[in-house]
Amino acid sequence: xxxxxxxPTHLIKTRGQQVTLRCSPISGHKSVSWYQQxxxxxxxxxxxxxxxxxxGRGNFPDRFSARQFPNYSSELNVNALLLGDSALYLCASxxxxxxxxxxxxxxxxxxxxxx
Amino acid sequence: ExxxxxxxxxxxxxxxxxxxxxCNYSTTSDRLYWYRQDPGKSLESLFVLLSNxxxxxxxxxxxxxxxxxxxxxxxxxxxxxxxxxxxxxxVDMSPGNNRKLIWGLGTSLGVNP
Numbered sequence: 001x002x003x004x005x006x007x008p009t010h011l012i013k014t015r016g017q018q019v020t021l022r023c024s025p026i027s028g029h030k031s032v033s034w035y036q037q038x039x040x041x042x043x044x045x046x047x048x049x050x051x052x053x054x055x056g057r058g059n060f061p062d063r064f065s066a067r068q069f070p071n072y073s074s075e076l077n078v079n080a081l082l083l084g085d086s087a088l089y090l091c092a093s094x095x096x097x098x099x100x101x102x103x104x105x106x107x108x109x110x111x112x113x114x115x
Numbered sequence: 116e117x118x119x120x121x122x123x124x125x126x127x128x129x130x131x132x133x134x135x136x137x138c139n140y141s142t143t144s145d146r147l148y149w150y151r152q153d154p155g156k157s158l159e160s161l162f163v164l165l166s167n168x169x170x171x172x173x174x175x176x177x178x179x180x181x182x183x184x185x186x187x188x189x190x191x192x193x194x195x196x197x198x199x200x201x202x203x204x205x206v207d208m209s210p211g212n213n214r215k216l217i218w219g220l221g222t223s224l225g226v227n228p
Contacts (some may be wrong), residue, residue, distance in 0.1 A: 042203055056213035079201030106158040
């Protein structure tokens with residue numbers, strides 16, 4: 001069975017540009033969460049989506065947005081890129097939501113470098 | 116706001132010896148996760164701890180949870196080189212139905228022969 005797949009694996013962008021990152025969850029999983037991991041730090045929560053609805057948003061500026069599609073895949077968009085957006089972006093897939101959300105499987109991540 | 120503190124942040128281990136990583140968190144939570152991350156790689160799930168007193172073991176690693184003390188420990192028995200990695204604890208916050216993981220800074224483990 002395929003795990004959580006993310007694309008692209010690596011990306012280099014210039015300040016001010018926009019980027020779209022993609023995630024496909026494990027088959028049967030309806031919840032997708034996005035995390036940002038800056039080098040040397042723990043991941044920071046960005047968004048959670050369940051059944052195409054936003055269920056949580058972390059402390060990130062409005063330049064960050066996301067959506068989930070009917071097939072439960074998800075996109076994370078970042079506008080007006082800053083150097084500080086350089087990080088590993090991780091997508092996590094889980095089966096349920098709320099009290100039924102136990103266990104998160106992470107994809108391999110997209111490493112974004114902003115120059 | 117929930118804060119998660121891990122210590123130590125760095126641990127240089129000798130092969131064959133035992134060590135413990137501590138994870139303290141500041142508010143009530145009903146579940147805690149331990150993950151492993153190798154350099155440049157993603158996060159590998161190690162343990163999910165769901166209740167007070169929960170103890171789980173896998174190979175040389177054993178994790179426990181004390182929700183009253185807001186403390187989880189990851190115990191390493193007889194360290195071997197393959198355990199070299201960064202280990203994170205993550206506490207599951209649930210403001211209503213909106214669960215999210217709050218992470219510690221990670222503990223970087225190195226094993227010396």
